[in-house]
Amino acid sequence: MSLRTPADRYRMIRLIRGFEELALELVASGDIVGGTHPYIGQEAVAVGVCSALRPEDRLTSTHRGHGHVLAKGADPARLLAELTGREGGLNRGRGGSMHAADLSLGILGANGIVGAGAPIAVGAAWAAQLAGEPRVVVSFFGDGALNQGVLLESFNLAAMWQVPVVFVCENNGYATTLPAAVAVAGSALGRAEAFGIPAVAVDGMDTEAVREAALAAVDRARSGGGPEFLECSTYRFEGHHTMERRIKLDYRPAEEIASWRERDPLARAAALVGDTTAIDAEVAEQLYQAREFALASPAPDPAGACDHLYASGLRPRAGAVA
Amino acid sequence: MSLRTPADRYRMIRLIRGFEELALELVASGDIVGGTHPYIGQEAVAVGVCSALRPEDRLTSTHRGHGHVLAKGADPARLLAELTGREGGLNRGRGGSMHAADLSLGILGANGIVGAGAPIAVGAAWAAQLAGEPRVVVSFFGDGALNQGVLLESFNLAAMWQVPVVFVCENNGYATTLPAAVAVAGSALGRAEAFGIPAVAVDGMDTEAVREAALAAVDRARSGGGPEFLECSTYRFEGHHTMERRIKLDYRPAEEIASWRERDPLARAAALVGDTTAIDAEVAEQLYQAREFALASPAPDPAGACDHLYASGLRPRAGAVA
Amino acid sequence: MSWLSYTKALNRALADALAEDPSVCLFGEDIGAGLAGPTLGLQKRFGTSRVVDTPLSEQGFTGVAVGAALAGLRPVIEFQIPALLFLVFEQLVNQAHKFSLMTGGQASVPLTCLVPGSGSRDGWAGQHSDHPYGLFAHMGVKTVVPATPTDAYGLLRSAIADPDPVVVFAPAAALGVREDVTGPLPAIPLGQARIHRPGTDVTVVAVGHLVHEALAVARELTEQGISVEVLDPRTLYPFDWDSLGASLEKTGRLVVIDDSNRSCGIGAEILATAAEQYRLTAPPRRITRPDGAVLPFARELDRALQPSGDQLRHAVHAVLKH
Amino acid sequence: MSWLSYTKALNRALADALAEDPSVCLFGEDIGAGLAGPTLGLQKRFGTSRVVDTPLSEQGFTGVAVGAALAGLRPVIEFQIPALLFLVFEQLVNQAHKFSLMTGGQASVPLTCLVPGSGSRDGWAGQHSDHPYGLFAHMGVKTVVPATPTDAYGLLRSAIADPDPVVVFAPAAALGVREDVTGPLPAIPLGQARIHRPGTDVTVVAVGHLVHEALAVARELTEQGISVEVLDPRTLYPFDWDSLGASLEKTGRLVVIDDSNRSCGIGAEILATAAEQYRLTAPPRRITRPDGAVLPFARELDRALQPSGDQLRHAVHAVLKH
Numbered sequence A, B: 001m002s003l004r005t006p007a008d009r010y011r012m013i014r015l016i017r018g019f020e021e022l023a024l025e026l027v028a029s030g031d032i033v034g035g036t037h038p039y040i041g042q043e044a045v046a047v048g049v050c051s052a053l054r055p056e057d058r059l060t061s062t063h064r065g066h067g068h069v070l071a072k073g074a075d076p077a078r079l080l081a082e083l084t085g086r087e088g089g090l091n092r093g094r095g096g097s098m099h100a101a102d103l104s105l106g107i108l109g110a111n112g113i114v115g116a117g118a119p120i121a122v123g124a125a126w127a128a129q130l131a132g133e134p135r136v137v138v139s140f141f142g143d144g145a146l147n148q149g150v151l152l153e154s155f156n157l158a159a160m161w162q163v164p165v166v167f168v169c170e171n172n173g174y175a176t177t178l179p180a181a182v183a184v185a186g187s188a189l190g191r192a193e194a195f196g197i198p199a200v201a202v203d204g205m206d207t208e209a210v211r212e213a214a215l216a217a218v219d220r221a222r223s224g225g226g227p228e229f230l231e232c233s234t235y236r237f238e239g240h241h242t243m244e245r246r247i248k249l250d251y252r253p254a255e256e257i258a259s260w261r262e263r264d265p266l267a268r269a270a271a272l273v274g275d276t277t278a279i280d281a282e283v284a285e286q287l288y289q290a291r292e293f294a295l296a297s298p299a300p301d302p303a304g305a306c307d308h309l310y311a312s313g314l315r316p317r318a319g320a321v322a
Numbered sequence C, D: 001m002s003w004l005s006y007t008k009a010l011n012r013a014l015a016d017a018l019a020e021d022p023s024v025c026l027f028g029e030d031i032g033a034g035l036a037g038p039t040l041g042l043q044k045r046f047g048t049s050r051v052v053d054t055p056l057s058e059q060g061f062t063g064v065a066v067g068a069a070l071a072g073l074r075p076v077i078e079f080q081i082p083a084l085l086f087l088v089f090e091q092l093v094n095q096a097h098k099f100s101l102m103t104g105g106q107a108s109v110p111l112t113c114l115v116p117g118s119g120s121r122d123g124w125a126g127q128h129s130d131h132p133y134g135l136f137a138h139m140g141v142k143t144v145v146p147a148t149p150t151d152a153y154g155l156l157r158s159a160i161a162d163p164d165p166v167v168v169f170a171p172a173a174a175l176g177v178r179e180d181v182t183g184p185l186p187a188i189p190l191g192q193a194r195i196h197r198p199g200t201d202v203t204v205v206a207v208g209h210l211v212h213e214a215l216a217v218a219r220e221l222t223e224q225g226i227s228v229e230v231l232d233p234r235t236l237y238p239f240d241w242d243s244l245g246a247s248l249e250k251t252g253r254l255v256v257i258d259d260s261n262r263s264c265g266i267g268a269e270i271l272a273t274a275a276e277q278y279r280l281t282a283p284p285r286r287i288t289r290p291d292g293a294v295l296p297f298a299r300e301l302d303r304a305l306q307p308s309g310d311q312l313r314h315a316v317h318a319v320l321k322h
C-alpha cells in the first residue's frame, strides 16, 4: 500500500485508528487475550516515517507496534488474526501483539523488551552496508527506551560505523506511569547529539512534518550519510495498556489528555484530503473483512506448540514423558 | 596517610609506582599468579582525586585498581599479600588484583567487569544522601567504559537524583588494543553533559591539576550540588596487562609511548618537592616490608575455599560426595 | 481474621519491613502507582525517597541497589517481568552474589529481588512468560518461590532480612490464591520445605503455583486409595534436602512438578540428588515445560507447554506401577 | 600431518568459514589483534569489514549480530570472558533464541558465540572463572563444549553453519591440548557424543577439558582391572541421549565429571535423565564444583573447588561397590 499522497497517508492513519479501536473491542470481548498497547494518537509518527521508506527498507518496532507494522504494509487481517492467536496470523499465532512481524516486508518485529530493537536495527543496517545494498533501517522506540543502556550503546555503534539507520523516538511523555520529565536527564536530542548523531525535533502529531523529517533522514542514510535521530513529540490517547481501562490510575491530568486530543493527527490528515467519506468506507470494509478473517481463522493445534522452536527443525524433549 | 601536601602526594605517587614495579617483578617470578593491569603512568589521577577525599568518602575502582586502592589509604603490605593470594591479604587472598577492596576505608572494590563500578558508586552515593551523611563517592573508570550501557544509565540516574558522586574517566586512549578514537563517537565530556552533568577536562598527568578539579567537584557534590564528571587525559606506560610483556602487540606507536613518558607524573610531582631522597628511601623501606609481609603470609587453607560464600554462613553442598 | 490474597501478602510484607527497618527501601518501575500490586500505597505511606520510581534502566538501578546494600541499606527491587532478570544477570550473579566471597567476608549484599507475575500470564507471549528460577539456583543465588499468601509474606520477610541476595518469584498463577489469616504473620526461614499434605505412597515435589495443582490431584487420588505426600520446597536454593530425604524414606517414590524448562532445571536437580542419595522403589518422574521452551502466544499453545494435573496424575500412576 | 593446537583449530575453523561463506562475519573485542588466539591473522586476511573490532558494548554488538543474522548474515561473536555472557543474556536467550518460534518460523538467527578460555584461568578470580554452559542448556540455546582440537574445529564449523544460535565454550584448560592431524578436518554434527574410550564397567561422562582427566583416570584404572567407558557429550544441548543410553545399557553405572556448579547443572540433567530412563546397578555420582561456587583467587582455593581426577577415581570405586 503506497503512502505517497496525503490521501494515502490519511487512509493509513484511518486504518490504524480503526484497527486499534477494533482491537480494543476484541480485548473487551475476550477475543484478544492479554490485552494490547494501543497506538491511538501516535499514528502520525508511524505513517509519516513509513511513507519515507521503500519496500526493501526494514524496521524494528516496540511493544506498541501495531501502527508501525501496518504502516510498513502488513495485512491488517493477518495482524488481527495474530492478535487473536490464530493460525492465519502473521506469526501463526505464536507471537501475538508484542511480537508481530512480517519478515517479507522488512518488519523485524514488535518487541517485548524496551530498547531491544535498537541494536537489531543497527545490525540489519550494518548488514546492508556490508552488502552494499541501499537499504535503510528504522528503529522505533519510546521515551522510556532513552534510559536503556543498550539503546545508548547502539547510538555509539551506529555513529562509529556510520550505518544507514534512523532512530525514531516517539516521545509520548510517559514510560507507563513515569513522566519523561523525571526520568530523562538532559534532553532526548542532546543524547543523540552526544554521539555525533544529527538530531531533529519533530511535531509527532503532524504526519506531513514527520514525513518531511523522515525523508531527509532516510535519504541521507541511504546515500551513506550515517545515522540520524528524530524526536517525535506525541501522545497516547489511551492508557499504557488496555489493562488501564480496568484499573484507575491518575498519573496524567485530564486537561493534558484533552489538550493533546485536540491535536489529533487523524483530523489533521483529514483536513488535507477534503472529503474522506469514500476512504472511510473503504477502510471500514477492510476492517470488517479483517475481523471476519481473524475470527474465522482456526486456533493453532496444541500439538504444534513447539513448532519453529528451532529453525534447524530440532524437536525438543517434551515436558512430561509417558 | 594524608595527601594534603605536595610532598604527601609525591610520596603516594612514588609508592604506587614502586608498588607496581614490585608487582611486575612478582608476576615475572610467579609469586603473583595470573598477572596484573599495571597503573604505571596514571598515578596522578588516583592521587589527585583521592587527595580531595575524606576518610568517610567512598570509591569504586576498576581492573586497573592498585593506584586507587593505595591512594585511598589501603595498606600496601596487605594489598601485596592479596595479589600474592595470601591469608594476610586485604581480601584474605580471595579476591586478588581485580577485586582488591577495603570496605573499612570506603574502598568498594576493584572490579573485573568494565563499567560495573559506576552504578554501585551511584547507589552508595544515593544511600549517603538518604541518610543525610555528607559522604561523596568517586567512580573511577576508563575510556572503554564510556561505551558500556550500564555506565550511561548510571549517568542518568545520578543526574536525575542529584546524588553526590564524582565520575572520573581515566582516558588513557585505549581499551586494551582498541583506540578510543575509533570506539567513542562524539566526546567523553559531551556524553556526561548530555545528561546534564557538568564535565571538566583535566590533564591527567598533572597531580595538582587533577586535585584542583577533584576538590571542586567533591565539594560541590558534598554540598548537594549533584554529580560531576572529570575526564583525565592520561596514559599507561605499560601494556594493558602483564601478559603483554610476553606477547608482542603493535597497537601503540613507539613515539606515542615515548612522548607520554616525557610527561611522567612522578617527575612532575617530584619537581614540586625538591629533594625527594628521604621520601624515596622511606617508600623503598615500606615496599621492602610489604614484600616481606606478603611473601611470609600463609597461603589460605584449601578447606576454607567456600568461606564467606554466603554472608549468612550458609555452607553449600560440596562438588563431590564421598 | 482476614481473607488475604497473595498479592496483598507481598504488599503487607513490604509495608511491615519498611515500617520496622529504616534501612529497607524499594526500587522499581511504576511502584509509586503500585501497578503490579505488591507496592500499592507504599509510596504514599513511606515517601518517594524510600519507595523510588526508577527510569527504565534495569542494569543501572540494580547496580545502584548493590551499591546501596554495600553502604548498609536493604534494598528491594520489584521487576515487572521475569525477563528483566536477564538484563541484570551480571549485576545479580557476578556482582551481588560474589561480593562476600571475593572480599574475603568484608562485604555483604542484602538485596531482595521480587518478581510478581513470574511464569506465564495469558497473552503475554514468549518474552514475558519465563520462569527462570533454575538459573539462580544454578549460580547459587538464594531462590524462593512461595505458593501461598502466608508463605509469600513470611518468605519475603526473611528474604529482606537475609544478609545475602535473594530472588523471590511470585508466580502469576499463584497471585490469585487467598487464605484466611488471623493475627500477625510470622517470618518463614529460607531453606525449609513445607509438607502440605502427608502421604505414604508417593512424594510429589511441587513448585510455586503447582502446589495447588498437586494438592488437587492428591485429594482426587485419595479416592483411589493412593496416598500422596505433597512437598513444597518453598526455597529452591538452598534446598531442604533433609525434608526431601525424610519423605522419600517413607514413600520411596518421587514425582516432581515444576513450571520451568526441563533441561538443567530444578526438577533435574531434585531427581539427581534423589538418585545419588536414596534407593527409590521406582524410577522418578518429572513434569516440566519442554526443553528450551518458548511459550507461544496463543492460549492453546501456551497451555500445552505447561505442566498439568493430568500429567501429574499419569506420572503418579506410573511410579506406582513398580 | 600437523601438530594442531586447540586454539589453532578454532582459528582454522573461523578462517575456513570466512573463506567459504561470504555471509560469515566476526565481532568481538581485540579480535583484530587476535588477542585471545582464535582470531589471529583473520582481520589482515579478511578485512576490517568482516572481522570487526567492537567497542566495549557487549549488549549493543550482540544485538547488532542478531540484527545482522536476521538480515541474512552468519555472525560469530568472540567473548573475552565467560561473564560477558551474563551481560548479553537478554540478547541471546530472550531475543536470538526466541525469534524463530515467536515469528512462527519466519525468522532464523544463525549466530555463534565463542568463548575461548571459559572456566578457571589461574589468577583471574571470581568474575572471570565461571563455566556457565548449564544456563544455556536450561534456556534451550544450543551449547557446545569441545574437548579436543579436531572436535573444536568440527563443532565450531557446525555451529556457524547451524541456523540457530549456538554458544561454544572452549575451556581454558583445553586450549593447550594438541593433536596430530592430516588433511582437511571434517565438520562434526551438533548433538553427537563421542566415545573416547570404550569400557564395560562404568560410564564416565566427562565435559570439556575434563575428558582428558577422565581418560587419564580410565587408563590408570585399567591396571586395577576396571574397564571405564569415557563418553564426551560434546554438545550439552541438544544432548545425545541415545549414546548415553547405549553406554548405560552396557555398564549400568554412571559417573559424571563436570566443571560447573552442582545445583541444576548439566551433571544434574544427566543423572536425572538416567534415573528416569535406566535402571542403574548403583546410585550414580557426579563430580562438579560446589553449589553456587565462586572461584577464589588464591590458586589453592581455586583448585579446591574444581573437579579432580582423585574425586573421579573415588567415585568410580564407589559406584563399583554396588
Ligand SMILES: Cc1ncc(C[n+]2csc(CCOP(=O)(O)OP(=O)(O)O)c2C)c(N)n1
Pocket: A063, A064, A112, A113, A114, A115, A141, A142, A143, A144, A145, A146, A148, A172, A174, A175, A176, A240, C029, C056, C058, C080, C081, C084
Ligand atoms: C527493558 C524493559 N523494562 C521494562 C519493561 C516493562 N515495560 C513495558 S513498556 C514500558 C514503558 C515503555 O515506555 P516508552 O519506552 O516510553 O514507550 P511507550 O509505552 O510510552 O510507548 C515498560 C516499563 C520492558 N518491557 N522492558
Ligand SMILES: Cc1ncc(C[n+]2csc(CCOP(=O)(O)OP(=O)(O)O)c2C)c(N)n1
Pocket: B063, B064, B112, B113, B114, B115, B141, B142, B143, B144, B145, B146, B148, B172, B174, B175, B176, B240, D029, D056, D058, D080, D081, D084
Ligand atoms: C564489560 C567488559 N568487557 C570486556 C572486558 C575485558 N576487558 C578488561 S579491561 C578491558 C579494556 C578496558 O579499557 P578501559 O576501560 O579504557 O580501561 P583501561 O584498561 O584502559 O584502564 C577489556 C576489554 C571486561 N572485563 N568487561
Ligand SMILES: [Mg+2]
Pocket: A142, A143, A144, A170, A171, A172, A173, A174, A175, A176
Ligand atoms: Mg513513552
Ligand SMILES: [Mg+2]
Pocket: B142, B143, B144, B170, B171, B172, B173, B174, B175, B176
Ligand atoms: Mg583505556
